[in-house]
Amino acid sequence: MTAALIGAWAAALAAVLVLALAAHTVGGWMMRAAPPELAPEVRELCGMGALGVGLFLIGMLFWSRGMLLVLLLPLAAIGVFQVRTAGRWPRWQQGRNWILLTLPLLFYLGLDALVPPMGNIGEDGVAYHLVGPLQWLRLHHIVALHDNFPTTYPALVETLFGAVTGLANVRGAELVALLFALLLLRQVWGLVRNWGGDAWTAGLAVALLAAMPGVMEFATRPFVDVAYAAFALASARVAWAASRRPHWILAGALAGFCVGIKYTGLILVAGTVMALWLVRDRLPGGRPGWRRLGLFAATALLVGGAWYLRNAIVFLAPVYPLPLVAGNHWPGRYFPPAAVHAFEQYMVRRGAGMGRGPLALLLLPFHLTYAANLFHGAGGIGLVPLAFLPAAIARLRRQAQTRFWFTWAGILGLLWFLSDQEFRYLMPVAAVWIVAAAIGGGELLRRGPLALRTVAWLTVIASLAYGTGVVAWDGGVRARRVASLRSPAAAQRLWDRKVPYARALAFLNAEPDPGSVLLLDPSVLTYYLHRPYQVIRGPYGEQPLGPLTIAQALDRLPEQGITEVVDVRSEFSGFRLTPRPGWRLEFSTADARIYRVR
Amino acid sequence: MSSSFPPKAQTASGPSARPRRWLAAVHFAWIATLLGFYLAKVVFHAGLLHSALRALGIR
Secondary structure (H helix, E strand, O other): OOHHHHHHHHHHHHHHHHHHHHHHHHHHHHHHHOOOOOHHHHHHHHHHHHHHHHHHHHHOOOOOHHHHHHHHHHHHHHHHHHHHHHOOOOOOHHHHHHHHHHHHHHHHHHHHHOOOOOOOOOOHHHHHHOHHHHHHHHHOOOOOOOOOHHHHOOOHHHHHHHHHHHHOOOHHHHHHHHHHHHHHHHHHHHHHHHOOOOHHHHHHHHHHHHOOHHHHOOOOOOOOHHHHHHHHHHHHHHHHHOOOHHHHHHHHHHHHHHHOOOOHHHHHHHHHHHHHHHOHHHOOOOOOOHHHHHHHHHHHHHHHOHHHHHHHHHHOOOOOOOOHHHHHOOOOOOOOHHHHHHHHHHHHHHOOOOOOOHHHHHOHHHHHHHOHHHHOOOOOOOOHHHHOHHHHHHHHOOOHHHHHHHHHHHHHHHHHHHOOOOHHHHHHHHHHHHHHHHHHHHHHHHHOOHHHHHHHHHHHHHHHHHHHHHHHHHHHHHHHHHHHHHOHHHHHHHHHHHOOOHHHHHHHHHOOOOOEEEEOOOOOOHHHOOOOEEEOOOOOOOOOOOOOOHHHHHHOHHHHOEEEEEEEOOOOOOOOOOOOOOOEEEEEOOOEEEEEOO | OOOOOOOHHHOOOOOOHHHHHHHHHHHHHHHHHHHHHHHHHHHHHOOHHHHHHHHOOOO
């Protein structure tokens, strides 16, 4: 290992530690609004969410490593003392064997997180989640990029990715993703305990979720869905336990963090309000009126609303692009109606799942168990949720809390089924499902007749073994990433293999010329380019320079300050350029050419 | 059948043993069926079935 590589790992780990400690501090300030029994369990999540919103608001004005250090280091320093005096950790004893069983996989995921994000245009992490955070550092403020419309999505988690990237390097983003996975596991543990399960059962639920490929596939990738699930679960838990007005505000804030992560957060808020209304007579904190539920929803919209307000001002649409029929009548800024329509068609096709009829709904649990790949949930959810569902219903049916969680998960599951059947968006429901299954199955595993105990244990072992294998292997991707840690040469080989046009990009990044680069093809990912750039068409048909043709764009090269043009052969097109007089071909491979144009 | 399944506090029909045995049998049948199908699918998808058959000279 080179010292530089070890230094990069250490810096990324230190940056995430600073962020976590700062979140501990900020979360502590919010805990006066938390139900006392839940405060230790939601503290860090609240802090992470508040930091995401706060840093975004500040970052729109100014964003730099210095600013991040000045803001986060003092908060982290306070956090060090608060951690030392907090001293309240879960009682692991009964569930420790399950936790010990999970630790090797979590350690392995930690190793994976030390490998920098890489991939092609099909990998959202490098196609857009991390594109913004890298550009913000160059531009010194947080912006949505006109050439890559997904960067206009709510970006609470991306802001945290940007913070650790700014403090250290982009490896920190994957460690933040892993941190959120741990916080989700913490929520699962807490929900089991609140729902009447003992520590052994809580450990079982944690082990099962940690080995659920549909969730843990994203545990070290710079995605936002695991964080979303953690916030959603925490919000519903606080709302269930709420008895005072501050509790409702905190529950709303946690839901608002979901609004600030994904547009589906709006559906979450509506679904949670519906569930609370339907079980209003059974809430332990007393029946909430519309005023309390309104406070919950209003807080959520206020907390997560910054991105929507930004989009409304900059792009003339709070949800950009406007979906469905509204999009057809909207004068899309940087995003022509035809491209918007094509994107929507793509989403409809991708989210079709197994259909939306009554039979498909009835069979959904079976499809999720046996054919999760149809929902882009590669590896699935394991067998335990479905196998122990009857036991969960039998075990839990008399509890008031069961009515709430089943209603909440049912409504969110139904809304998911009717909208976009992408498994990632169902993670909060999957978490509740695994909790219920663990509580129901826990009885079978320990107190059932021998034959039933045996088959129940085989089910758990099969789920854990298969899930752990799939999470660890991940189609060979994760295994190769971890194997690349053994030497710089192995890391370079993986980089060359996974990064499209790696040599051309390395050439461009090594050029001392500060001029802009013109990219003609969206498969050249700007994530890898450390120079100013311009594109004619974005990956989804965005038109950041207006409706220019390539020829028109080439006519305007001098006035745009462009010094090099990159032409590639890709899945979208062959080489497109015929060199013009005065151009010089300075780099050429079988799939990439770089012309110096001045 | 164990007399402690499901725990008495959680049963809908009180301390009578018969519903518990009936319930345990239903759970067993349900889980065993799902598990059998699950394992068959994993074995099939992993290509293990194909390899085993080929090793036995059947294919």
